[in-house]
Amino acid sequence: MKAAVYRSHSKDPRQVVRIEDIDVPKIKSHEVLIKVDAAAYNYNDLWGIWGEPIKIPLPHISGSDVAGTVIEVGDDVSKIRVGDRIVSHPNLTCRVCYQCTSGREYDCSDRLVWGFQTGPLWGGFAQYTHLPEVNVVKLPDSVSFNDAAAISMVGMTAWHMLVTRAGIRPGQTVLIMGGGSGMGIAGIQIAKLFNCDVIATAGNKEKMDKCIKLGADYVVNHREDGWHRKVREITNKLGVDVIFEHIGKTVFPQEVGLLKMGGTLVSTGATTGYDSTIDLRYLFFRGINLLGATQGTKAGLEEVISWVSKGKIKSVIDTVLPFSNMVEGHVKMADSQLFGKVLTTPQRL
Amino acid sequence: MKAAVYRSHSKDPRQVVRIEDIDVPKIKSHEVLIKVDAAAYNYNDLWGIWGEPIKIPLPHISGSDVAGTVIEVGDDVSKIRVGDRIVSHPNLTCRVCYQCTSGREYDCSDRLVWGFQTGPLWGGFAQYTHLPEVNVVKLPDSVSFNDAAAISMVGMTAWHMLVTRAGIRPGQTVLIMGGGSGMGIAGIQIAKLFNCDVIATAGNKEKMDKCIKLGADYVVNHREDGWHRKVREITNKLGVDVIFEHIGKTVFPQEVGLLKMGGTLVSTGATTGYDSTIDLRYLFFRGINLLGATQGTKAGLEEVISWVSKGKIKSVIDTVLPFSNMVEGHVKMADSQLFGKVLTTPQRL
């Protein structure tokens, strides 16, 4: 089969990622073999290619988001059948520890992001791949492979942040930072699904317009000074109930000051840097909640897919690349002009 | 190996249960093979032998509670090693559905009680048995096989009822019905571990005394008329916060009347019958909660075993039978004079 493999690291994906012919993987008794129709890109893929900030197994196949058809099932697989259309759940955990058996797979100390931390040669940018049965979700006929691959990682993560962690409720004011990113696109739609008032931020006029089209009630340019004062004005100086944060140090201290008494910030990343400051007075005097999140649950992904099938969450796709040119997707990920996900189609070279 | 097998049903266990020589079971890749040192009896075992109220696979080995040593592990077992001392978690579920992956294995529609609904020839009354890795919990050295087997099913179920479902908190008044049963013994101790005030009920003076020794603050004879009025008096007419119920129709209507406003009854059985009455005015006017529970979670069982190792929950063992005479254990289960669990030791004939 064809797969996108790299055997060494580079800052330039074009230098190391090659379409190679390798063996179709063999499955274990609780795994399924998947013919991959669509695979989506994430920032994790770049970290793998760069070899930082953490080390990963080499040779490597990246790709944490795939949709396709099951063509073989192991002897101990119980619910998935050959022919089932599925999407990947990228959170690989032990499934037997205290956290995993109490619904907190995200807190499992064995947690690995599939396609990023797994290998050698185990990821989604390939014509065939394999996953444990618990790491695939069946797709209703109404959900296309492209839409499923595009929403899987970001949808699961955003659902976990807003629903499981922050516990959003109808009527709350939710600030979605980076509303034009894959994460933000999912966040805006989930918050609207819960009938929240959504303030999104984006970095330019075009993205700001698209946030409004996705359902955001207000949008602010986070590249402009005083962006947080604009947010505060929108709330009539009351502050916001929930902040969806993945930007990091350049905005974190201002965000903390934007929360209402008892409000909640939930963070899943720090693209501008992690060494932030914090004014502890906001924390204790206003009784706020600063919550962290990484990945999410299979149950959450099932909910997201269900809402995609009902048309209440829509995948936004920027580009679909033929597999022979898939390395361009990595290059595009560094490009902040994207609005939506980049995909490749392993069956279409 | 030796195992206690029955190939047909009877109301008299002595007529059908035989110690036979059968093959040691083979394990799947995610299972472990266990040399069984101690196995405990439950009412489920009698239902299996009787063949009612539900049908079970034949030929059958009963037994839902074992402790022993792992002597072989499948290729996909990740945390358990050969030589580990373990206790069984009897709740077999699919581990992949929405409920299982959100911490609610007890709500899995594939739920089976191991040793009761499983088979043919798959249960705990045998010298060797096998279980999925997720269905065993490691034992600290300080927990004996007998103590572990004696607490597993009742401890897991009582923990689920009081902690997960009823959410007991320090200072609440908890009524433990049938405090002298295996369930009640676990319930009293868990409620005291949470610093609740415990009122237990029992059917005779001897059992009442033992409830007090286990930590109950008050005890009432539930065989006497007006038992519920005595409970109310103990609470200075305030009623109780939580009721631990597994008796059924003979007490259910009175229990509902004993709850404080906002109080909670949690039920896991109905030994005196299930076709009860209910005065709905108590339900809505007092805003009470009537909650059901069956089995529990592996995470809950881990907590119970941890407290056994700290000496805060003690197993109570009525009798330990040699395996050659194990059928007497089934006979004893019908005997309401028991105080604590009956065990057998498959390695000691």
Next chain:
Amino acid sequence: MKAAVYRSHSKDPRQVVRIEDIDVPKIKSHEVLIKVDAAAYNYNDLWGIWGEPIKIPLPHISGSDVAGTVIEVGDDVSKIRVGDRIVSHPNLTCRVCYQCTSGREYDCSDRLVWGFQTGPLWGGFAQYTHLPEVNVVKLPDSVSFNDAAAISMVGMTAWHMLVTRAGIRPGQTVLIMGGGSGMGIAGIQIAKLFNCDVIATAGNKEKMDKCIKLGADYVVNHREDGWHRKVREITNKLGVDVIFEHIGKTVFPQEVGLLKMGGTLVSTGATTGYDSTIDLRYLFFRGINLLGATQGTKAGLEEVISWVSKGKIKSVIDTVLPFSNMVEGHVKMADSQLFGKVLTTPQRL
């Protein structure tokens, strides 16, 4: 001022309810005086006039739902000003006990329904009335007095049942019994606000059609045999997540059998009778939750009013009566052909 007073009980409201001239009430320091523009009818009013099932103070003014303008405030009133447009919150509690100070005013042992259990001469069917500041909610300009009076009691109660008690979440299947009643009209809309799938029941074709117009996804005639089998079919035999119940013994046993594993029934009344049966096996084997509810919280009423102002919850008004003819409203309440609330206007005779 004019008020609708009765000084003795009768099964026929026309025999005892009279428009009388009485003194405008005096307020305490934490109370406000309200010029009543609109007052809505509830079943409680009939119970008061009948003098059963509980005794109430005489002479009596009924009425638990009013909207109007504040014309005087006591010295210790802090947030309400003369001229504020407000709606009543009918749950009178002590505001100082453990339950009241932990957000559970509905579990206060001093709880009284204003206009039903209060008096003499303290209720809403009057040109002026008074309430503690904590028992009024400010109205946005966009909410009319009629709409506010029509939604207050049923909206607060339905919100409490579905949101606070049952904890509905987007995507759940919610069965709204009696969807054409005041309670059901509120329940359907709240469940849809949370993006639930709603199955409503009603007693005739006209009401069934109106349930669909209100947003119900499915509707079943609960007067027909096998109504519960139709509900089950709609769910593809899966059962429902949440049941909104206020009918009582004629449907309760069937409802219990309709719940999914882990599902929740929340009950607030029993118009067909309270002495029901229950099969305890459904309770424990399926791990369901049977929850009671009476009244609700001021915080919940604030949320309801906020959604009315946004147009997401709409009051449904059957009839508006001039005050001189207000006794006809009591007569209408016995009439199950109503769809929506009956109101009277004390300022318009």
Next chain:
Amino acid sequence: MKAAVYRSHSKDPRQVVRIEDIDVPKIKSHEVLIKVDAAAYNYNDLWGIWGEPIKIPLPHISGSDVAGTVIEVGDDVSKIRVGDRIVSHPNLTCRVCYQCTSGREYDCSDRLVWGFQTGPLWGGFAQYTHLPEVNVVKLPDSVSFNDAAAISMVGMTAWHMLVTRAGIRPGQTVLIMGGGSGMGIAGIQIAKLFNCDVIATAGNKEKMDKCIKLGADYVVNHREDGWHRKVREITNKLGVDVIFEHIGKTVFPQEVGLLKMGGTLVSTGATTGYDSTIDLRYLFFRGINLLGATQGTKAGLEEVISWVSKGKIKSVIDTVLPFSNMVEGHVKMADSQLFGKVLTTPQRL
């Protein structure tokens, strides 16, 4: 009556605080008049005398913690009677807003700390004072005035932090920073009441010993370099479940690194400074919770007093000063050698 009054600010309490004769206060209809037997000191008192970091009303009576006897009740007081022994609840809020009526009085935007932010001349260091009925808790006979005054503020705050906010559960590992302070003394005992494993920190050998006597399982000197490594060793490198924090910037960054995956830090102050740093990677990668808290609820204070009456929480009193010398209490508060609370007795000059 005698009261400790200051009419201007000073860094030296002896320069401004005087015992003066002033009028006994008059009560409003929902208030009670209290003859103060015991009053305890808090850091807030010093901030008031200094006039920073926030401005307070002058002339001022400090004191946020009193116990005594009710000698008069207003007309609208419903549960408290003349002669009742009571302790103050220092969290003054509006009692009518959304937060107050949903159990979150600590998030009320009108929240004031009684004796600190109130006045002129309204605080606890006086022979008589007044409070709303909702701001006093009845004392069982078994609780002395001194013990009640000593536990009120710190007990309520620590309960709120650990129970309401962090949601501690039996078996968790809880790190109590500053275990020898008033806050820490309450924190250790509450965590032990919940059967947690407690690691306390203190600044010298004597206080460390006292922490162990109070029930801490382990103690670490937080004045020594590498204190956090010692904590981690105690946990076998696993980290802690919950951190009770009120120290601030000198320890906050290390604390964040000590939490287990999914662990919780709850903060209520920053005596060493509030401008801290934070490594956001710990926040999102480990999915931790950083929660703030200020004050607490009356319901929480009731629970604390109940546990004091059962002997499960003990007040620790360092010094009791005659009222004529009460200014020495302010001086002592700056003295970190205290172990326990300082009290004065307004009725004993």
